[in-house]
Amino acid sequence: MSWEESTKNKMLNLQLPTDPRWVDIASMNLGDILVDHAYCEQKAASSCISLILKYPDLELLVDTLTPVVAEEWAHFERVMDQLRKRNIPFGWPRKDEYVVRLAQFVKKGGNRMQQLTEQLLMNALIEARSCERFKLLWKNLQDEELKKFYYELMVSEAGHYVNFLELARHYQDEAKVEARWKEWLAQEAKIISELEMRDDRVH
Template sequence: MDYQLATLGLQLPTDPRWVNIAEMNIEEILVDHAYCEQKAASSCISMIVQYPDYEKLVQILTPVVAEEWSHFERVLEQLDQRGYKLGKPRKDQYVVELLKHIRKGVGKEQKLLDQLLVNALIEARSCERFKLLWQNIEDQKLSKFYYELMVSEAGHYRNFLDLAKEYLSEEQVDQRWEEILKIEADIIRNLEVRGDRMH
């Protein structure tokens, strides 16, 4: 799989200034990133709890929980190696804005669709950012670390999209995916570029 913007579906590239300011704030980036991994794990757990009778979902997302948790552990190691502490979670405006677009008062399957697509999108954007970090930062160990995470998150992105197509028609998925991609591009456009946040 390649990791181009177009392949991931993203409509707006990350501001090119982001990776440079992120590199100068690597402690903040690592702390924020650690919590992103933790939230990714808990989001999968919460979907398994909400949809226990969706066997394929349980089967696909259970190993993803373990992978996200191992990413969390690996970010903790990176913090530790640099003498940094985890600290408190930061407000994740990007995810807060995206979650507002999970529709309420719709059928169970429609809500599931939104949840899967929002998760796919967060994976896609993370993948894009890891690619920027991999290709641009000087610290070779960290660069390699981000390369590995980029590959892993790209796999999760596919998992969520494949699951959406498991439970809904191709047309339903494609139509909502286009809407959500536009919403995400607007969110990115309106968010301040901050070098202390993954998103």
């Protein structure tokens, strides 16, 4: 089954597509993009570990996110391999203004499941936007090795996106999740519209 078929009616729901100029800028600064990407994968693994440690009593969450941790860390290792092949130094992490802005939209307070829903929906959005950006890189890069690389990661990120949404719907009333998801999607589009288009960031 193709990526498009396997995620039909689930992807991506993003309200504002990435400016098509981004991939042209990004393709000229692949070193910076790869370094930022490595840190994104590292943070994604850490985020899943944090959820597992915070909600160890939620069996489905633990069982779902444990393999995601392994996949995200494997992605980090694969990006590091790409950096080494190209003699690109890893360097220091960069502030991810996109994630900072998303985190500011997280509702404070509420019960434990409401807090979990906020984190799951934020993670789902990050995965969705990453998936969309990886699709642009896959379709537009000239480097055949990186094209294949980003296609594989696009497929994986799509699966993680679905994981987070399905967990949110499992642990919280689905109608409430859908209503809040619409608010998250609208806020994410607003953030994307306001952020400066960077040639050294995945997001």
